[in-house]
Amino acid sequence: MRKVFFFTALCFAFVLQANSQDSTLAPFVGRYVFTAQDPVPYVDVKLVDGVLFTESLQGNSVLQRTEGDMFFIVEFNGFAQFVRNSENKVVKVKVSVQGLEMEGTKDESAKVSIKFNPGFGD
Numbered sequence: 001m002r003k004v005f006f007f008t009a010l011c012f013a014f015v016l017q018a019n020s021q022d023s024t025l026a027p028f029v030g031r032y033v034f035t036a037q038d039p040v041p042y043v044d045v046k047l048v049d050g051v052l053f054t055e056s057l058q059g060n061s062v063l064q065r066t067e068g069d070m071f072f073i074v075e076f077n078g079f080a081q082f083v084r085n086s087e088n089k090v091v092k093v094k095v096s097v098q099g100l101e102m103e104g105t106k107d108e109s110a111k112v113s114i115k116f117n118p119g120f121g122d
Contacts, residue, residue, distance in 0.1 A: 028047075029045055029047050029052075029112050030044075030090070031043070031106070032045065032104030032105065032107070033105055034104045035102075035103075039100070040056045040058050040102075045063070059075065063080060069082040069083070070082075076097045076098070079095070079097075080094070080095050082094075091105065092104065092105055
């Protein structure tokens, strides 16, 4: 009985931690515009149900935080490092995927969503 209680308490703690991290992911949400020479013109970073993910013309991917502002791009086996300005505001993303290096600037005029989507991940 103690093992069941401990396991339940542990699971509950992980759920609370995951829910509390949602607000820390919000600053990364937005559209990042790349140069004309890059294979994608832009990427949208969205937050749905506490999961950060990207949408682009090349496809979609979940972003898993590795540490700080560095994320693993799961479906493309690459990395995204977000860059902050002197005011600690996220302004750029540096992407490294399959030997390709790109840098995108955050487009403050683009509206990208943070939402709850019960069907995401099904």
